Amino acid sequence: GPGTCMRLWTEREHEQRPVQELPEVQRLDLSEVILSLKAAGVKDLKGFRWLEPPDDKRLHDAIELLTDLGGLDHKENITELGKQMLAFPLHPRYARMLLAAEKLGCVYQAALIAALTQGRDILIRKVDRATRELREEFLSERSVSDCFMLMRAWSYASKNNYQFQVCKKLGIHAQSARQVKPLLEHFLRIAKKEGLDVAPKTVDDEVIQKCILLGFSDRLAIRMDGGTLRCELVHGRRGVLARESVVHHANMFVAAEIREIGNREGEVQTILSLATEIEEAWLKDYYPDDFDTSIAVVWDPSSRRVYAASQETFRGLMLTAKRVDPPPEEPAARLLAEKITDEEIGLKHWDAKVEQWILRLNLLAEWCPEFELPAIDEDARRHLIESICMGAFSYKEIKERPVLPALKQWLNAAQREIVDKHAPERITLSNGKTPKVIYSKESAPCIALRIQELYEVKQLPKVALQKVAVAAQILAPNMRPVQITQDLESFWRDHYPSVKKELQRKYPKHAWR
Structure with missing residues (x-):
């Protein structure tokens, strides 16, 4: 009859499993493959004829790692070091470590660290107090690297022939420790084949620390504060030290190991383990071109002020920051303008009159392109706000600054005259009245007057070289709109009699014609 299938996972997990696994190219580290392709002269990795194309992030991550290791330059071309790394049938990270170890004289230790970081951790994480105390007594002589503790733990297990009970006393996983030896021998054979000196040597801790740095510089981290284990890593990442x-x-x-752990809320926490202490001076010795010094400006919402700091970064990770006072003018003005645009703060004198002036200019530029007026678009608006903020570092300094005079400098004197003439703020009617014109993107320019103020006016003026008719919003004595029209002659003839009859009854004290 049929056999029995024993699944070592829950039914719920089974239902959530994909029908099939993703192709390896979609889920595994591509750095070794990409290094080989670059050595073969492939320039365009996205255009390469992959059997299953990897996604852009996996390509980016692999190129970033190879660049950090020195296998590729910043133009994504293979380097001489990259060609040397390719000679090792290993992940580029460990090839880089072995090449560094040859110069530093610690090939055996580098091979052992590579072997220890390949498989399951040989130290059991959750142990009782007695085991923890014994472990600290036998293994914790030095505290500059978790790798040193692993090396001593493996040495202890190896000397005791991986006996289960002996290893258990120190919380060492005997079987995992046993599996390290063939891996170590494998790495040593590869190193020896490439002409490296694999003989065990006694070296200073600092030598091994530098070797680890050269293999894992893409995982450089700095503690965010002394009170927690939160860290910032290069390339804008974050994690928590184990x-x-x-x-x-x-x-x-x-960190030689990075793992992600999810919680019940669906959040993922990045845990950094197998950590090795690093000195900044070593970074400058090995990676001088990866440092950058810049001045960063920041907005303090409590004081509503711009502050600046000179920052030294390594691959995007801030190492030091020193306050700069006063901040540089242009970045400060740009940041103040950004806060105004985002409406976090406002300019008191950027009012309706200012917006109307911008509309007058923009509409006239649209109506009469022959004037070749420079319209104020969003980019120009930001530029103008920046110019108003120039030389200031706080909201207090800019909130009362005049706006319209600064905006008018966008135009030369002749252009300002054109705007005033052909998109005027006020127009003169035949009865001598000079009402204000309201400009709008959605409708014709418009004036608003009570009906008595329009007596004797039969035609409305036009603006923009007589191309655009002005509309009149005719108001009752109570200032409520009665009608909007661009044809006053028709209004007087066809609509005024009925309007007059209705309004005269309501407002008998007003003059009616």
């Missing part, structure tokens, strides 16, 4: 790490005192370190 609680079991022995380098809690270190401000700067590299």
Whole structure:
């Protein structure tokens, strides 16, 4: 009859499993493949004829790693170091470590670290107090690297022939420790084949720390504060240093292992483990071109003021910051303008009159392109706000600044005259009245007058070289609209008699013709 299938996962997990796994190119590290392609002369990785094209993020991550390791330059071309790394049938990270170890004289230690970081952690994380105390007594002589503790743990297990009970006393996973030896031998054979000196040597801790840095510089991290284990990493990432790490005192370190852990709320936390303390001076020795110094301006919402700091960064990770006072004018003005645009703060004198002037200019530029007037679009508006904010560093300094005079400097004197003449703020009617013109994107320019103020006016003026008729909003004595028209002659002839009859009854004290 049929056999029995024993699934070692829950029914719920089974229902959530995909029908089939993603292709390896979609889920595995591509750095080794990309290094080979670059060595073969492939320039356009996206245009390469992949059997299953990887997504852009996986390509980006692999190129970023290879660049950090020195296998590719910043133009994504393979370097001499990259060609040397390719000679090793290993992940580029470990090839880089072995090449560095040859120069530093610690190939054996580098091979052991590579072997220890390949498989399951040989140290059991959750142990009782007695085991933890014994482990600290036997293994925690040095606290600059978790890798050193692993190396001592493996050495202890190896000397005791991986006996289960002996390893258990220190919380060492005997079987995992046993599996390290063939991996170590594998790495040593590869190194020896490439002409490296694999003989065990006694070296200073600093030598091994530098070697680890050269293999894991893409995982450089800095503690965000002394009170928590939160960290910032290069390339804008964040994580948390593992609680079991022995380098809690270190401000700067590299993590040989990064794992993501999800919680019940669906949030993912990045845990940094197998950490090794690093000194900033080593970064400057090995990666001088990856440092950048810049001045950053920031907005303080409580004081509503711009502050600036000179920052030194390494691959986007801020190492030091020193306050700059006063801040640089242009970035400060740009940031103040951004806050105004986002309506966090406002200019008191940027009022309806200012918006009307901008509309007059923009509409006239549209109606009469022959004038070749420079319209004020969103980019120009931001530029003008920046010019108003120039030289200021706080909201207090800009809130009362005049706006319209600054905006008018957008035009030369002749252009300002054209705007005033052909898109005037006020127009003169035949009865001598000079009402204000309201301009709008959605409708014709419009004046608003009570009906008595329009007596003797039969035609409305036009603006923009007589191309655009002005509309009149005719108001009752109570200032409520009666009608909007661009044809006053028709209004007087066809509509006024009935309007007059109705309004005269309501407002008998007003003059009616």
